[in-house]
Amino acid sequence: MHTILIILTAAIVTLLIRALPFIIFSRHTPDSILYLGKVLPYAIIPMLVVYCLKSVSVLKAPYGIPELIALIVVVCIHKWKHSTLLSILLGTMTYMFLIQTVF
Amino acid sequence: MNKKTIIYSIKSALPVMTGYIVLSIGFGLLLQDKGYGWGWAVLMSTGIYAGSMQFVTINLLSTGASIITTAIMTLMVNIRHLFYGITMLEEYSEAGWRKPYLIFSLTDETYSLICSPDLPDDINRKDYFFIVSLVNQLSWIIGSIIGSVLGNIIPFDTTGIDFAMTALFVIILVEQLEKSKQHLPAFTGFIISIFCLLLFGPNQFLIPSMILITIALFIEKKSLERSDL
Numbered sequence: 001m002h003t004i005l006i007i008l009t010a011a012i013v014t015l016l017i018r019a020l021p022f023i024i025f026s027r028h029t030p031d032s033i034l035y036l037g038k039v040l041p042y043a044i045i046p047m048l049v050v051y052c053l054k055s056v057s058v059l060k061a062p063y064g065i066p067e068l069i070a071l072i073v074v075v076c077i078h079k080w081k082h083s084t085l086l087s088i089l090l091g092t093m094t095y096m097f098l099i100q101t102v103f
Numbered sequence: 104m105n106k107k108t109i110i111y112s113i114k115s116a117l118p119v120m121t122g123y124i125v126l127s128i129g130f131g132l133l134l135q136d137k138g139y140g141w142g143w144a145v146l147m148s149t150g151i152y153a154g155s156m157q158f159v160t161i162n163l164l165s166t167g168a169s170i171i172t173t174a175i176m177t178l179m180v181n182i183r184h185l186f187y188g189i190t191m192l193e194e195y196s197e198a199g200w201r202k203p204y205l206i207f208s209l210t211d212e213t214y215s216l217i218c219s220p221d222l223p224d225d226i227n228r229k230d231y232f233f234i235v236s237l238v239n240q241l242s243w244i245i246g247s248i249i250g251s252v253l254g255n256i257i258p259f260d261t262t263g264i265d266f267a268m269t270a271l272f273v274i275i276l277v278e279q280l281e282k283s284k285q286h287l288p289a290f291t292g293f294i295i296s297i298f299c300l301l302l303f304g305p306n307q308f309l310i311p312s313m314i315l316i317t318i319a320l321f322i323e324k325k326s327l328e329r330s331d332l
């Protein structure tokens with residue numbers, strides 16, 4: 001029973017966060033919020049990148065080197081071929097190889 | 104829903120679908136490890152549907168956390184999703200019957216696919232949003248089932264496979280930078296996140312980052328509105 005309640009709580013709170021902007025601005029959206037909606041994607045994606053890499057330490061071995069190399073691979077492959085799937089695949093394989101066998 | 108839109112949407116969603124299957128296999132595996140079978144995996148992936156929060160929930164379950172703790176944890180882990188709704192306010196308000204599901208299924212990765220799409224003219228935007236959201240969640244559910252049923256027989260070391268999602272966000276970033284001439288918002292988001300990460304540490308930096316990014320974007324409003332994004 002407690003398990004169900006925990007899952008239900010996580011589900012409801014998550015849904016509330018996702019729905020909140022739509023509830024608050026259901027009738028009228030102020031111009032400032034519309035502006036925010038337009039620029040946010042460009043500011044949030046870098047934040048998500050930092051979020052993904054938040055636990056990487058540049059002070060302790062391996063100093064974030066595997067992440068750096070894999071990111072360079074992703075960016076270069078993507079600049080070259082512009083195929084999302086290919087860039088993710090090669091980048092991830094590079095990263096897995098580096099942390100499993102090299103570092 | 105026309106065939107072209109369906110094919111185009113699934114093609115665009117493919118990287119996330121692949122990543123989701125892999126990540127949710129990990130989720131199902133971990134959940135199974137703690138003694139919860141595939142039924143629980145389906146329940147959580149259908150009902151909660153938030154990647155990192157589901158991993159946190161496994162911890163909460165196995166440590167016997169209280170409802171209040173769960174609510175606060177969920178708030179802290181998922182508060183970033185507030186921004187996604189703000190971005191999609193206009194687009195989703197015209198989505199009709201799709202709207203409730205679109206809002207429910209607004210994860211990081213789905214957001215990254217739909218927040219700045221360059222869609223061909225013959226693609227129905229609302230259907231694109233809906234199909235991308237739906238196939239992403241279906242992949243997530245299928246992966247969690249695979250993980251909890253077959254996870255233990257996966258024959259290779261999967262350490263580091265979660266880098267796929269980092270790679271996805273970096274690719275979206277590269278494409279945004281290529282498409283837009285105005286790099287101030289990206290620069291703002293990046294610098295503030297790094298600054299807050301250094302100041303508050305990995306577990307606490309997200310909320311101060313969101314507040315500071317919002318303030319900074321308002322300060323930059325005049326100059327950003329003058330230029331094309």
